[in-house]
Amino acid sequence: MMSVLRQVKELLKEKSEIQQKLDTLEKEGNNHSFEERKKRQRSLASEVQRNFECPINMCGKKYGSEGSLNQHVKLKHPELVNKS
Structure with a gap:
């Protein structure tokens, strides 16, 4: 019984140490949440220059x-792909 109590105390101590390390990292700004990460800027469809025309x-x-x-040619015009 005493060994179980000792293990519980050790685990609680370890949990506390890990929590302190996590708090320190968050204060330093090294641990960004998912919402804080920068997302890739995508172009609007109206902004894309369309220089490649279907044959x-x-x-x-x-x-x-x-x-x-x-990809368009493969999906919509498979007869062109099969000729090659």
Whole structure:
């Protein structure tokens, strides 16, 4: 019984030490919460320059990156991908 009480006391002491370390880190500003982290600034759809146009004549879709155009072609015009 005494060993259990001693273990509980040791665990409570360890918990207190960890809490003190955490409080110190928060005061120093090294521990940012999820809300405080900077998020990546994304461009609005209206701000994207669309220089990559779909090669299908009647499609007329334009994209801001070559990767986006390639994805469009694979999904919407698989006949172009199968020819290559």
